[in-house]
Amino acid sequence: MKRKILFIALFLIPVMAWPANEELKYVDAQHLTLVGKVMPTPANVYHRVDTVKYGNMPGAVKRLFTYSAGLAVCFKTNSTNVTARWVTRNKGVMGNMTPIAQRGLDLYIYTDGQWIPAGVGTPIAGKMHLECRIAQHVKPEEHQFMLYLPLFEELLSLEIGVDSAATIEAIPSPFRHTVLVYGSSILHGACASRSGLTYPARLSRSTDINFINYGVSGNGKMEASVADMLKDIEADAFVLDCMPNPSPEEITERTPYFVNTLRKYHPGVPIIMIESYMREKGYSDQQVYDRCRRQSQAFIEQYELLKKQGVPDLYLIRDQQAIGTDHEGSLDGVHPNDVGFERMAKQYGPQLMEILKKYGIE
């Protein structure tokens, strides 16, 4: 505990001291605007999927869909402070994630026509009940805010605190359309340094289109039960960025049912398959290299087979170098770091938009 306080102290700058006598009022974030969702989740509003209704999915997939990755709370307030109180189900520490990204909060403010970061909610190690002053000394005018939720933890509750005399209200969602992206840990957000820096979050801010994060770390394996869940979702486009998780054999076996199910239940809606990049470890680890090549090969073969069979509105984005060519875009040899995510957004963004535009999604 002493170490922890020490660590925190090292990173504070003097102006950030928290006045003890200040009055705040809290609102439950459920009464504000929750973006990034596409279905009701009665068990917990911060889940991404109703895992009771879709109980046939594998246990790991269901658990991961209870994580609040890609969700954000939007509101406007004239408060000079934004504080949060939140509770996560667990307090584990991941080796390759910052606690801020894993189970913290990431606040953006809308300024001069752009969403810019305004502060983070930093978890305290070992605690599930968290509280943090995220922004302060903000000009006392009405501002719009967007607060990204934890990437790798289930959020049990969230309250937003503002100056006691300030107003705080829901706002219309800043994003339009629904582009559902299903995939692996890379999509899910490993290893962004904070939750606003995943590539779907970046794409949503830069295009104003709602990219829905259905990343399930290590488990984007295209099970039939997941396809059967996705068939109920009214999306304007589906993107499959799951190639890193299934084995080459699973790709060959599962892609037809997965794509055909989406095709059948969502006629006329584009389905975009994304080839993943060569994981950086592959440049030194021969087995990783081989596995990545075989996954790519199987994924592309399935795409070509489905095209040959006449599946309409099916697309493939090929990009083995989506995180760049200087080898510095990964944290751990598998997942992008923030540099990698920036590059992915820049690479995928225009290619996705070119396809989406044909369908009026722009």
Added chain:
Amino acid sequence: MKRKILFIALFLIPVMAWPANEELKYVDAQHLTLVGKVMPTPANVYHRVDTVKYGNMPGAVKRLFTYSAGLAVCFKTNSTNVTARWVTRNKGVMGNMTPIAQRGLDLYIYTDGQWIPAGVGTPIAGKMHLECRIAQHVKPEEHQFMLYLPLFEELLSLEIGVDSAATIEAIPSPFRHTVLVYGSSILHGACASRSGLTYPARLSRSTDINFINYGVSGNGKMEASVADMLKDIEADAFVLDCMPNPSPEEITERTPYFVNTLRKYHPGVPIIMIESYMREKGYSDQQVYDRCRRQSQAFIEQYELLKKQGVPDLYLIRDQQAIGTDHEGSLDGVHPNDVGFERMAKQYGPQLMEILKKYGIE
């Protein structure tokens, strides 16, 4: 503990299973090549400064100089595996750092004329005695490796494990000259995602010049006792990137002694002052904005005053936007993320090299 194993499992890909019957031999990293140091540290070879000899420095500064930031172990081996066993003094968790960067390891391999990442050593939460397979399935040929050490922890011991039949040997340092950079947490490495991605580490790899990391998080306050330590160091250049830590008043008060001491004891050696960037929080937090402006003003005034007084070989790099203009180069509104560090290296690199070249440092 169960959660931890779960988290780790989520991030593993099947090929990375560790064969139980494999034989390894370990060598103490002290017998290999340690780069990033400029003085002997009898208490612990992985300290940056002999904090017994320079006992007058403030306690926090001394403690931070025991952290192995910027140090790396270089060696060559024909092993197909690289494993590490290491011990850190503490096991604290920082909210804005990955455990990999804080007290883990970051391995590079020299391939096709370039250092590229080959894997990371991931700490297990709650454990000080750590062990990790960092790279495997490497082609069984001789390769050069560079292993970056923890940024925010004291390293007590480190052993490198290789195939029992392989050779492992020290190599000459890959870097030449000595450019000592003194500064704040930003220099120290907060919030790089791994220790090879701090800006001095990036500059060293891209220029082959030894940029020494004397960052002391939150404590780069230009105390006289630190100047008195630096006067003993035989560097080819000194860079001061400490502006974010002292108050504007401390900058005004301390810069003359700090610079004049370096000037007196290192005649003819360039001293380069770097103006820090506007911390991102400053774009929403009015107090942070004001403080940053006043720090800049005080730092530049001191530079101009010293120039007017005729201090030779003194330079200033002005750059309020070193982490970019899109506001996404910071993790927590203060420290760069990997995007910010990439941009800093690109911004500072050419400006530093232009000055250093005049002194034959190239």
